[in-house]
Amino acid sequence: MSTHASQSFLEEKGKYPGIFSWIFSTDHKRIGILYLVSMLSFFAVGVMLGIMIRLELIAPGQTIMPPQMYNAIFTLHGVIMIFLFVIPGLAAPFGNFFLPILIGAKDVAFPRLNLLSWYLFVGGAAIVILSLFTGGGPPDTGWTFYVPYSLRTGTNVTLAVFGAFVLGFSSILTGVNFVSTIHMLRAPGMKLSQMPLFPWTLYATGWVQILATPILSITLLLIILERVFGIGLFEASKGGDPVLYQHLFWIYSHPAVYIMILPAMGAISEMIATFSQKRVFGYKAMVAATLSIAFVGYLVWGHHMFVSGQSDMAVIIFSLLTFLVAIPSGVKVFNWVATLYKGRISLEPPMLFSLSFIFLFSIGGLSGLVQGALATDIHVHDTTFVVAHFHYVMFGGTGFAFFGALHYWFPKMFGKMYNKKVASVAWAIMFVGFNVLYFPMFIMGMRGMPRRYYDYLPEFQPLHFLSTVGSWILVTGIIILFTNLIVALRRNNRAPANPWNGATLEWKIPSPPPLENFDEEPKITGGPYEFTR
Amino acid sequence: MEKQSVHTSPSYTLYIFIWLSLLVGTGLTVAVAGVNLRTFAIVVALLIATVKTTLVIFYFMHLKYEDRLFRIMLIFAISTLAVILSLTFADIIYR
Amino acid sequence: MQETTALIHDHAIPAQGAKIGMWLFLFTELLLFGGMFLLYAVYRMLYPTDFHYAATDLNVFVGTINTIILLTSSLTMALSIAALERGNKKLSLAMLAITIICGLIFMVNKYFEWTTKFHHGIYPGSEALEARSHGENLFYGLYFVMTGLHGLHVLIGMIVLAVLFVFIMKNPHEKIALSSHQLKGILGSRLSIMNANNKTLWQSDLIDKNLKEMRVELRYEDHKKDKINHRDLIKLENGGLYWHLVDIIWIFLFPLFYLIT
Known part of the structure; x- marks a missing residue:
């Protein structure tokens, strides 16, 4: 494409040598890769902890670890996977790397702030990890840090909560950066209505990060203050109301679910369009659905608290509002399927991940309705049904979208192509393993298997066993997937500038992109999905 | 660069006038607190505080002179807070 | 110089962009305190009389003085920006200095207010406080957390403004x-x-x-010259926005804690 040979951002030598050329770089592409690498390391730890939980549950009674350790491990699995993997999710690595490129900019609005938020991310993670080995040992409260237990337990909740507080700060700064970038730095001629859908979801996500995360910050701060000073704001014996803690926690944590899933939906839209070689069906409806999911996300937090002693009125209101979320989500699924219709579909690995996303996310979403309805929720509340539901949404949804996006953009990010056959095999194994792992949890939950329990009745054993076997299959798939990508990095199988015949701006520049993305500022005249045959 | 040297901000006197209004508002809210208005006391106090805040935001913080985008964003942020407060009270009031 | 100027402009984000970022950050502050105001609203509704009773121990006079101080500091802040915009560096610096000093006086008052409470045995988790009714305990819990958090913001604001003071004072050196x-x-x-x-x-x-x-x-010869760096102006405007937000929070804290007797 470019007339005079410009170096890629990977080769370009900045001011600093070696590792410092990465950790002192304010280039959004390098920061994106920093996020990618650090998040995947945490993901590996989270997977390992998950495997240990499943292994413990393969048979009733003690199998490989004592109960206290089990409590610590599922807490840690939750904290690591939520705060260190799915919340940064697709926004931090792919958002950083591709948001400026997709809107035709050279970088994000505040590059130095961007680097700072990565430092905060790593710093917060380090504090969380430090909390495991100091004080009273690893926290055992579950990732929700519910009072009153989180105020009384002797484990090192204070430090872990502080780590999460710092992570929240990182998330806020990313949100501020992305929203400002989209308002200020779009290429000349690009109206908001001509922006690809991935930036749109990052925009909505940015707003949720800005307006919801501070509530988490103050909640976590209060836990620390309560543990240090014993103020009593959440302690019934001092006049406080523990249910208010749950309110504050979920005021953040429900919108946080949309921080996790929205960028995934955006990336799926990009992939579905590219691999169908068709304009996204109902672009405007997609944008509207994105924004309304982000907004409705603020209205439904009470559905996590149906059995917490809320007023009946609140329960009814929250249940009603919860069903509203299904509408924009339904619009999205419908539009994806409609985009596929009569498209020229090519089943490349990213597309396989995208299609399975639609399938798994639909199961996750529909099972969510079961819990949004009042009567059925009381039955399945705090059972493995809930665990299955949110793993279908978070892993089957965000996780599969993440791996899809990784395969979609990998050639662009590193300029190398992986072995597509191996990638497809890895996908197939993961897909099977995933369902074998989590589907039995739906059934067990319906039959009354509580979540987070260390021990269980013998009647649940066959399904628990099946589920554990599923975890092995899933991990096999994940290992193959990453081995394939690492091998690709080491080999020299150059990827072309546009391996998928994509239409958005990132495919119009060389792979990997040059330091300043575009040799000439792109002029935008049409919509984002004009495919050429 | 050249555009920045144009004075878009209000005059010194306007600022001092706003400051005086804020002081009057403070005096008013202290004076009203002495009167027994029962439940209205909180409403009046918050009303005065809101008026004061509006003055600060529009003049001291230049919102009046900014792009429309800023106002839309502010309204959005405040309404989010309002939604959060009112839905929490849907629980507290009926409990 | 034309090419260079054009190139620099490509890299530096326009003033409005920095302002958008600052406003977005202010929204996060709004929501941060919003969480605390939520707790306040709920507990005040649950324990109205206890709150009234507890508030009688707070000194309305000191509270009013502090309100006036903060409002004045907001004025000087706004004037400082306006002065810099008009190229009056001396006035701008003087106003900025008054703003910081106002913040300092506010903090000193706050210090004496808190220590007086401590001397009466009123501090979070104290026995004297726990012996009182639930509502009073919560009132003081909220009081210490909210004014403490606010005080922390005043402190941060003062540091930011002090740094900006140095930036503006120094001869611009591009x-x-x-x-x-x-x-x-x-x-x-x-x-x-x-x-x-x-x-x-x-x-x-x-x-x-x-x-x-x-x-x-x-480089510029004369260190006292009224030479202004426009990038400093954007920074000062953003610092000002932050300072005004801190003022706004106090506008609400004051009646809610001091004036409910």
Whole structure:
């Protein structure tokens, strides 16, 4: 494409040598890769902890670890996977790397702030990890840090909560950066209505990060203050109301679910369009659905608290509002399927991940309705049904979208192509393993298997066993997937500038992109999905 | 660069006038607190505080002179807070 | 200089962008305190009489004085920005100094207020407080957390403004350094200095691939000169926005804690 040979951002030598050329770089592409690498390391730890939980549950009674350790491990699995993997999710690595490129900019609005938020991310993670080995040992409260237990337990909740507080700060700064970038730095001629859908979801996500995360910050701060000073704001014996803690926690944590899933939906839209070689069906409806999911996300937090002693009125209101979320989500699924219709579909690995996303996310979403309805929720509340539901949404949804996006953009990010056959095999194994792992949890939950329990009745054993076997299959798939990508990095199988015949701006520049993305500022005249045959 | 040297901000006197209004508002809210208005006391106090805040935001913080985008964003942020407060009270009031 | 200026502009985000970022950050502050106001609202509804009773122990006079101090500091802050905009560096610095001093007085008052409470045995988790009714305990819990958090913001604001004070006071000293890869955009052109009538006074060699680095440095002779760096103005405006937000929070805290007797 470019007339005079410009170096890629990977080769370009900045001011600093070696590792410092990465950790002192304010280039959004390098920061994106920093996020990618650090998040995947945490993901590996989270997977390992998950495997240990499943292994413990393969048979009733003690199998490989004592109960206290089990409590610590599922807490840690939750904290690591939520705060260190799915919340940064697709926004931090792919958002950083591709948001400026997709809107035709050279970088994000505040590059130095961007680097700072990565430092905060790593710093917060380090504090969380430090909390495991100091004080009273690893926290055992579950990732929700519910009072009153989180105020009384002797484990090192204070430090872990502080780590999460710092992570929240990182998330806020990313949100501020992305929203400002989209308002200020779009290429000349690009109206908001001509922006690809991935930036749109990052925009909505940015707003949720800005307006919801501070509530988490103050909640976590209060836990620390309560543990240090014993103020009593959440302690019934001092006049406080523990249910208010749950309110504050979920005021953040429900919108946080949309921080996790929205960028995934955006990336799926990009992939579905590219691999169908068709304009996204109902672009405007997609944008509207994105924004309304982000907004409705603020209205439904009470559905996590149906059995917490809320007023009946609140329960009814929250249940009603919860069903509203299904509408924009339904619009999205419908539009994806409609985009596929009569498209020229090519089943490349990213597309396989995208299609399975639609399938798994639909199961996750529909099972969510079961819990949004009042009567059925009381039955399945705090059972493995809930665990299955949110793993279908978070892993089957965000996780599969993440791996899809990784395969979609990998050639662009590193300029190398992986072995597509191996990638497809890895996908197939993961897909099977995933369902074998989590589907039995739906059934067990319906039959009354509580979540987070260390021990269980013998009647649940066959399904628990099946589920554990599923975890092995899933991990096999994940290992193959990453081995394939690492091998690709080491080999020299150059990827072309546009391996998928994509239409958005990132495919119009060389792979990997040059330091300043575009040799000439792109002029935008049409919509984002004009495919050429 | 050249555009920045144009004075878009209000005059010194306007600022001092706003400051005086804020002081009057403070005096008013202290004076009203002495009167027994029962439940209205909180409403009046918050009303005065809101008026004061509006003055600060529009003049001291230049919102009046900014792009429309800023106002839309502010309204959005405040309404989010309002939604959060009112839905929490849907629980507290009926409990 | 034209090419260089154009290149710098590409990199520096326009003033409005920095302001958008600042407002977005202020929204997060709004929501942060919003969470606390939520707790306040709920507990005040649950324990109205206890709250009234507990508030009688707070000193309305000190509270009012502090309100006036903060409002005044907001005025001087706004004036400082306006002065800098009009090129009046001395006035701007004087106003900024008053703003910081107001913040300092506010904090000193707060210090004496808190320590007086401590002397009466009222501090979070104290026995004297737990012996009182639930509502009073919660009132003081909220009081310490909210005014404490606010005080922390005042402190941060003071530090930010002090840093800005130094920035503005220092003679502007512009330095542009571009390494070879950044010169790509202006490859093939020349650096030149022109006067107002577009007459070229000086022209550099052709900028080609052999050029390793380009530095332009502007120094000023007189340190007391009213020379203003426009990037400082944007920073000062953002610092001001933060300071005003802190003021707004106090506008609400004051009646809610001091005036409910």
